[in-house]
Amino acid sequence: MGKFITRRLAHAVLVIVAATFLIYLGLFAIGDPFASSGEKTVPPEIQEALREKFGMDQPFFVQYLTYLQNMFTFDFGVDFEQRRDVADMLANAVPATARLALFAIAIEIIIGLTAGIIAAVSQYTFRDVLITVITTLGIGIPVFVVGIGLRAGLSGEWIFPAVPRSFTIEVPWYQEVILPAITLAIIDAAFIARLMRGSMLEVMRADYVRTARAKGLSERKVIGKHALRNSIIPVVTYTGVSLGVLLGGALITETIFEYQGVGYLLVRAISQQNAPVIVPIVVFAVLTFVALSTLVDILYAYLDPRIRLH
Amino acid sequence: MARNDSTTDFQLDGPAAPLLEVDDLRVHFKTDKGVVKAVDGVSWHVEEGETLAIVGESGSGKSVSAMSILGLVPTPPATFPSGDIRLRGRSILKMPEKQQRKLRGSEIAMIFQDPLTALNPVFRVGDQIAEMIRTHQQVTKTVARRKVLDLLGEVGIPNPAVRINQYPHEFSGGMRQRAMIAMALANDPKVLLADEPTTALDVTIQAQIMLLLEKLRQDRNTAIVLITHDLGLVASHADRINVMYAGRIVEAGSCDDVFYRPQHAYTFGLLSSLARMDKKRQTRLLPIKGVPPSLSRVPPGCPFHPRCRFATEACVEAVPTLETVKLVDMADGGLHRAACIHSDQVEMAFQERVVE
Numbered sequence: 001m002g003k004f005i006t007r008r009l010a011h012a013v014l015v016i017v018a019a020t021f022l023i024y025l026g027l028f029a030i031g032d033p034f035a036s037s038g039e040k041t042v043p044p045e046i047q048e049a050l051r052e053k054f055g056m057d058q059p060f061f062v063q064y065l066t067y068l069q070n071m072f073t074f075d076f077g078v079d080f081e082q083r084r085d086v087a088d089m090l091a092n093a094v095p096a097t098a099r100l101a102l103f104a105i106a107i108e109i110i111i112g113l114t115a116g117i118i119a120a121v122s123q124y125t126f127r128d129v130l131i132t133v134i135t136t137l138g139i140g141i142p143v144f145v146v147g148i149g150l151r152a153g154l155s156g157e158w159i160f161p162a163v164p165r166s167f168t169i170e171v172p173w174y175q176e177v178i179l180p181a182i183t184l185a186i187i188d189a190a191f192i193a194r195l196m197r198g199s200m201l202e203v204m205r206a207d208y209v210r211t212a213r214a215k216g217l218s219e220r221k222v223i224g225k226h227a228l229r230n231s232i233i234p235v236v237t238y239t240g241v242s243l244g245v246l247l248g249g250a251l252i253t254e255t256i257f258e259y260q261g262v263g264y265l266l267v268r269a270i271s272q273q274n275a276p277v278i279v280p281i282v283v284f285a286v287l288t289f290v291a292l293s294t295l296v297d298i299l300y301a302y303l304d305p306r307i308r309l310h
Numbered sequence: 311m312a313r314n315d316s317t318t319d320f321q322l323d324g325p326a327a328p329l330l331e332v333d334d335l336r337v338h339f340k341t342d343k344g345v346v347k348a349v350d351g352v353s354w355h356v357e358e359g360e361t362l363a364i365v366g367e368s369g370s371g372k373s374v375s376a377m378s379i380l381g382l383v384p385t386p387p388a389t390f391p392s393g394d395i396r397l398r399g400r401s402i403l404k405m406p407e408k409q410q411r412k413l414r415g416s417e418i419a420m421i422f423q424d425p426l427t428a429l430n431p432v433f434r435v436g437d438q439i440a441e442m443i444r445t446h447q448q449v450t451k452t453v454a455r456r457k458v459l460d461l462l463g464e465v466g467i468p469n470p471a472v473r474i475n476q477y478p479h480e481f482s483g484g485m486r487q488r489a490m491i492a493m494a495l496a497n498d499p500k501v502l503l504a505d506e507p508t509t510a511l512d513v514t515i516q517a518q519i520m521l522l523l524e525k526l527r528q529d530r531n532t533a534i535v536l537i538t539h540d541l542g543l544v545a546s547h548a549d550r551i552n553v554m555y556a557g558r559i560v561e562a563g564s565c566d567d568v569f570y571r572p573q574h575a576y577t578f579g580l581l582s583s584l585a586r587m588d589k590k591r592q593t594r595l596l597p598i599k600g601v602p603p604s605l606s607r608v609p610p611g612c613p614f615h616p617r618c619r620f621a622t623e624a625c626v627e628a629v630p631t632l633e634t635v636k637l638v639d640m641a642d643g644g645l646h647r648a649a650c651i652h653s654d655q656v657e658m659a660f661q662e663r664v665v666e
Binding site for chain 1: 382415428430433445
């Protein structure tokens with residue numbers, strides 16, 4: 001197991017190095033930040049001075065290393081628009097996105113797993129058909145439709161804050177997070193239910209489930225222990241990857257609800273061509289995604305001892 | 311042997327009723343293609359320390375009858391239109407599910423064909439056996455673990471202290487089947503159902519596993535129901551044989567009866583398609599033509615008649631019943647029974663082949 005984890009971590013470091021390099025290359029595609037300042041073109045001698053000040057006249061490789069070093073010391077510079085410290089902006093957005101992601105994942109795991117297990121155990125009954133119909137709808141509806149629908153119907157009602165948000169009204173985080181979390185959770189919950197149902201049905205036909213029954217175990221233990229432990233493996237993979245994606249910022253959902261997370265920040269930064277904000281967010285998204293996939297692989301090996309051999 | 315308190319309400323000792331009795335059992339499956347009669351009026355019984363073999367091709371209903379004993383046949387789609395299964399006279403089929411469950415794994419245990427798929431891949435072998443013990447006996451984890459070590463040793467798994475912590479994929483095929491047997495024996499069952507226990511194993515390992523079962527039967531006086539299609543296995547290990555075809559028993563008797571004086575055309579076919587190692591010169595092997603019938607459309611009359619070399623018009627008219635074989639020079643208590651109206655011809659044909 002130790003060897004497996006070491007190999008998997010080395011793999012992750014390689015991916016991170018490659019990804020940060022590509023992101024840095026991509027930065028030049030956004031355009032020269034010193035070419036213009038708002039409407040006005042910048043005189044060539046001032047452009048030259050700015051390049052020198054920010055080290056952009058250095059060879060490419062030195063620039064890349066400087067960028068890496070700054071990234072890992074959380075020195076992200078200031079944004080182009082309002083000269084705010086990007087590190088501060090992220091320090092507010094990242095926890096908000098993490099709350100949203102964890103909340104959404106919790107909802108989809110609880111609903112998805114329960115629905116999937118119920119559907120599998122009562123295959124072909126009314127309950128199963130009902131769950132199948134609902135999950136098909138859930139998978140089919142695009143996230144922006146769910147989001148806009150929920151916003152139109154519920155924002156401003158009960159405990160949910162009104163959108164567009166007013167910055168003069170303070171709202172506790174758990175009131176902000178509910179609607180976007182539900183929006184994110186609906187599709188994934190439907191998908192997890194489908195995944196769980198299929199996987200459970202397959203496992204329930206397995207010989208070892210028959211063995212468990214032949215042992216005289218209660219149906220609860222047969223399903224809840226022997227079948228569940230095997231059928232949950234694909235769900236763990238999917239949920240882990242899904243969490244990795246969500247932690248990088250839920251662009252559409254956060255924008256719809258004007259939720260102050262990484263996704264909303266990124267959308268605004270892109271529309272302003274605000275490179276100092278875009279780059280750390282993309283790097284952060286890559287880092288969390290790689291970290292989560294690594295964690296999933298390790299968890300996978302824990303759940304299925306046969307994986308540890310390879 | 312410490313027995314679970316919760317089973318003391320069963321009076322399993324005493325000779326009054328057969329240890330395990332299957333009485334006119336029918337197991338039918340309702341499918342889109344009609345009713346599949348997997349088991350259609352089967353009766354047999356087994357006593358302590360006895361090995362009963364149930365022989366037949368795939369789809370002859372031999373596994374389904376064993377699964378029914380453990381309640382492993384899902385209802386629906388299965389129905390039990392008639393018959394009963396009794397353990398020391400107490401009906402298992404009519405028992406509430408909760409009571410049935412107490413018997414599973416404690417009084418009646420089962421080992422399966424493929425030990426790789428029959429063991430749960432994500433749990434340690436030792437834990438799976440310990441679970442069997444702790445389901446039926448109120449013992450601590452430590453006690454159960456000690457018992458598992460003893461069991462692993464008893465079934466001939468070397469180095470139990472290491473093996474107990476390993477996963478099924480770390481075991482070889484033969485070792486896995488030994489682990490399955492250890493699990494089955496964990497609560498010292500009265501009846502052991504062995505469904506093709508050696509089919510998935512190498513020939514050399516097959517012999518070891520059969521020797522192990524034989525030894526356990528002698529040591530523990532367990533009744534073994536050996537379900538197999540392998541006549542060679544039956545010849546050397548069974549006391550009595552039931553030959554099944556299309557959900558029915560077509561011939562039943564002691565090993566000697568069935569192997570040396572077959573009375574049913576199907577048994578004749580099975581034996582004539584088998585190479586004999588005990589003879590210098592092989593007689594030509596006679597294969598059975600065709601394939602077993604679909605259990606949703608069993609031929610009328612004797613189900614074997616479309617494939618039978620002895621079949622006549624009379625075979626199509628009525629389903630032959632199991633009749634006690636009457637032999638002039640034999641007095642074996644009427645245990646030998648066959649459901650064939652051409653028994654005399656079958657026996658003659660068989661004796662000719664033996665003399666050849």
